[in-house]
Amino acid sequence: MPHRIAVIPGDGIGKEVMPEGLRVLDAAARRFSIDLAFEHFDFASCDYYAEHGQMLPEDWFETLKGFDAIFYGAVGWPEIVPDHISLWGSLLQFRRRFDQYVNLRPCRLLPGIKSPLANRGPGDIDFYVVRENTEGEYSSVGGKMFEGTDREVVIQETVMTRHGTDRVLKFAFDLAQSRPRRKLTSATKSNGIAITMPWWDERVAAMGARYPEVKVDQFHIDILTANFVLHPDWFDVVVASNLFGDILSDLGPACTGTIGVAPSANINPEGDFPSLFEPVHGSAPDIAGKGIANPIGQVWSGAMLLEHLGHKAAADAIVAAFEAVLAEGDSKVLTPDLGGQGTTEALGRAIAERI
Amino acid sequence: MPHRIAVIPGDGIGKEVMPEGLRVLDAAARRFSIDLAFEHFDFASCDYYAEHGQMLPEDWFETLKGFDAIFYGAVGWPEIVPDHISLWGSLLQFRRRFDQYVNLRPCRLLPGIKSPLANRGPGDIDFYVVRENTEGEYSSVGGKMFEGTDREVVIQETVMTRHGTDRVLKFAFDLAQSRPRRKLTSATKSNGIAITMPWWDERVAAMGARYPEVKVDQFHIDILTANFVLHPDWFDVVVASNLFGDILSDLGPACTGTIGVAPSANINPEGDFPSLFEPVHGSAPDIAGKGIANPIGQVWSGAMLLEHLGHKAAADAIVAAFEAVLAEGDSKVLTPDLGGQGTTEALGRAIAERI
Numbered sequence: 001m002p003h004r005i006a007v008i009p010g011d012g013i014g015k016e017v018m019p020e021g022l023r024v025l026d027a028a029a030r031r032f033s034i035d036l037a038f039e040h041f042d043f044a045s046c047d048y049y050a051e052h053g054q055m056l057p058e059d060w061f062e063t064l065k066g067f068d069a070i071f072y073g074a075v076g077w078p079e080i081v082p083d084h085i086s087l088w089g090s091l092l093q094f095r096r097r098f099d100q101y102v103n104l105r106p107c108r109l110l111p112g113i114k115s116p117l118a119n120r121g122p123g124d125i126d127f128y129v130v131r132e133n134t135e136g137e138y139s140s141v142g143g144k145m146f147e148g149t150d151r152e153v154v155i156q157e158t159v160m161t162r163h164g165t166d167r168v169l170k171f172a173f174d175l176a177q178s179r180p181r182r183k184l185t186s187a188t189k190s191n192g193i194a195i196t197m198p199w200w201d202e203r204v205a206a207m208g209a210r211y212p213e214v215k216v217d218q219f220h221i222d223i224l225t226a227n228f229v230l231h232p233d234w235f236d237v238v239v240a241s242n243l244f245g246d247i248l249s250d251l252g253p254a255c256t257g258t259i260g261v262a263p264s265a266n267i268n269p270e271g272d273f274p275s276l277f278e279p280v281h282g283s284a285p286d287i288a289g290k291g292i293a294n295p296i297g298q299v300w301s302g303a304m305l306l307e308h309l310g311h312k313a314a315a316d317a318i319v320a321a322f323e324a325v326l327a328e329g330d331s332k333v334l335t336p337d338l339g340g341q342g343t344t345e346a347l348g349r350a351i352a353e354r355i
Numbered sequence: 356m357p358h359r360i361a362v363i364p365g366d367g368i369g370k371e372v373m374p375e376g377l378r379v380l381d382a383a384a385r386r387f388s389i390d391l392a393f394e395h396f397d398f399a400s401c402d403y404y405a406e407h408g409q410m411l412p413e414d415w416f417e418t419l420k421g422f423d424a425i426f427y428g429a430v431g432w433p434e435i436v437p438d439h440i441s442l443w444g445s446l447l448q449f450r451r452r453f454d455q456y457v458n459l460r461p462c463r464l465l466p467g468i469k470s471p472l473a474n475r476g477p478g479d480i481d482f483y484v485v486r487e488n489t490e491g492e493y494s495s496v497g498g499k500m501f502e503g504t505d506r507e508v509v510i511q512e513t514v515m516t517r518h519g520t521d522r523v524l525k526f527a528f529d530l531a532q533s534r535p536r537r538k539l540t541s542a543t544k545s546n547g548i549a550i551t552m553p554w555w556d557e558r559v560a561a562m563g564a565r566y567p568e569v570k571v572d573q574f575h576i577d578i579l580t581a582n583f584v585l586h587p588d589w590f591d592v593v594v595a596s597n598l599f600g601d602i603l604s605d606l607g608p609a610c611t612g613t614i615g616v617a618p619s620a621n622i623n624p625e626g627d628f629p630s631l632f633e634p635v636h637g638s639a640p641d642i643a644g645k646g647i648a649n650p651i652g653q654v655w656s657g658a659m660l661l662e663h664l665g666h667k668a669a670a671d672a673i674v675a676a677f678e679a680v681l682a683e684g685d686s687k688v689l690t691p692d693l694g695g696q697g698t699t700e701a702l703g704r705a706i707a708e709r710i
């Protein structure tokens with residue numbers, strides 16, 4: 001039985017990096033005799049919106065829910081649709097409706113990539129951000145009063161539940177427990193955000209009591225971002241609410257040189273619904289159409305997809321392949337964000353050939 | 356008539372850096388013949404809480420409201436009082452009740468300080484964070500339901516008003532207009548936080564229309580933190596909501612080497628109430644009592660206080676003095692966070708002597 005993968009390139013550079021992601025997945029599938037069946041969809045993109053007036057067809061949930069995984073590019077094209085409409089009409093729907101409550105984002109300084117931080121080399125930065133992915137600050141509750149007047153008030157609610165918080169904390173503690181350093185850092189802001197965040201701290205402490213071997217610390221989000229820059233070596237597994245995780249999982253990869261390589265897995269751990277794999281970067285209107293986007297974020301997301309489907313050796317082979325290409329440092333192959341003059345396709349081909 | 360300054364050291368290293376802040380203020384006052392009358396208060400500290408069961412006396416508002424400025428150290432000592440109680444019982448009260456709606460935080464790479472960023476020297480990082488300081492994500496509205504059960508739900512509301520938003524935007528645009536580069540960057544997250552933040556974008560655009568000479572751009576907070584690390588030279592004036600400003604004004608100073616030097620001004624621009632000047636760093640329980648805290652954040656806050664009271668030359672002299680001491684780089688004088696072995700007092704004295 002093949003694994004059924006829904007392929008959604010989306011917008012902008014999503015359409016450019018996806019072919020390379022697929023090229024590398026194909027190479028790994030051949031080498032490890034994995035049967036992958038890809039099905040391509042043009043929805044969940046702003047082009048689709050331009051044609052249909054909505055981001056998704058009515059039956060998207062039924063269409064996608066039987067797949068084993070979703071492989072997504074990037075979404076957003078503000079010239080056609082404001083970002084909050086395109087995102088809430090696609091990616092954020094998927095995360096919520098498919099209950100992908102863990103957003104797992106590795107952050108690792110790779111060989112051959114120069115960190116913007118002074119004196120940091122491969123091995124010095126190697127942690128995961130585990131982001132709550134369905135609730136918290138990304139709520140759809142709130143509204144406006146006295147709209148358009150001087151008295152205008154705008155309210156948006158942050159909603160956290162014990163159900164939603166404990167399950168992502170459990171995932172993060174399990175991950176920390178499985179790693180050599182066994183360290184978990186909680187992102188909080190309980191000194192300022194005085195209702196939800198002190199409660200978040202309590203839930204972290206309660207879950208921590210069940211993992212006596214895991215060393216736990218916590219930082220307020222402001223000083224935590226500072227410490228990502230000053231002491232990135234302190235971190236092993238960082239668990240965070242939806243918004244804080246969003247911030248930390250862009251900042252972390254930036255400290256490793258480029259967010260162009262960062263992957264992410266939106267996971268429904270129970271397997272009730274398909275999980276979704278996508279690069280951390282967006283559709284990047286500024287460089288879209290030039291064929292110079294870094295495909296490694298998409299490629300690495302493909303590796304996470306294979307690992308999720310049980311093919312760890314194949315996932316490792318993909319990571320080893322792009323690490324080797326990066327270490328080699330051929331400037332005709334590396335994309336501009338990596339300091340080279342290569343194209344998206346050249347880099348994708350070089351990785352696929354290694355496998 | 357002297358300027359009346361309320362002095363509140365607070366907790367931890369606040370009590371250690373405050374004497375140096377005052378030493379330098381005294382030196383500047385002497386040299387520029389400024390009449391400063393200091394009055395010292397022990398409240399708004401966790402020691403006060405330990406004795407009185409509350410952070411502030413009942414009449415704090417009446418007591419402080421006639422002062423020309425408040426010079427604050429740092430607050431928080433979680434062993435005595437949880438942070439959200441100590442902070443909401445002191446600093447956050449001052450900001451709100453004295454309507455200090457602008458939190459102004461310069462972020463500048465100083466001579467003699469090594470940035471954690473590779474290849475960045477003095478002049479490469481020089482911007483202001485203008486943070487909304489009274490509303491937004493720091494709300495006191497929300498609560499819990501089904502407390503202590505598996506169905507527990509915790510809600511906190513973000514509240515933004517046109518009144519509160521437009522006035523801080525105006526301050527930020529005025530500041531950008533007055534600087535050579537005339538550039539303003541708005542911190543947003545309108546793709547994900549879909550009620551308040553698209554509205555924030557609208558208010559920025561509306562205010563921007565009144566400042567045709569100011570070049571405006573915006574970034575979502577996740578990629579903005581990444582760009583602080585990758586391209587700190589892009590920024591001139593960054594305007595942000597309460598929470599985003601909090602994050603950016605720790606991250607920015609971290610990129611300049613240490614948050615120990617970063618100052619802040621909590622300003623009520625209309626002068627209806629005293630403004631408050633404090634270092635960005637907190638009470639730092641980990642190094643408190645050792646006499647090694649960097650006093651420059653407190654000293655620079657003193658300079659901002661003098662500038663606010665109309666003494667720009669004296670403020671400039673203070674900044675020039677600590678820049679000279681830093682540039683000299685005497686390791687017996689510099690505190691450990693600056694790579695030296697000096698004490699808080701040695702560094703404070705060296706700066707005062709320069710004036």
Ligand SMILES: CC(C)[C@H](C(=O)O)[C@@H](O)C(=O)O
Nearest residue numbers: 191192222442447601635637
């Ligand atoms: C101590 C805390 C409540 C405070 C804040 O978040 O405003 C601090 O981080 C600051 O930046 O002044």
Ligand SMILES: CC(C)[C@H](C(=O)O)[C@@H](O)C(=O)O
Nearest residue numbers: 087092246280282546547577
């Ligand atoms: C595009 C945006 C809504 C999204 C998010 O904030 O979750 C993105 O930044 C991400 O990190 O996946």
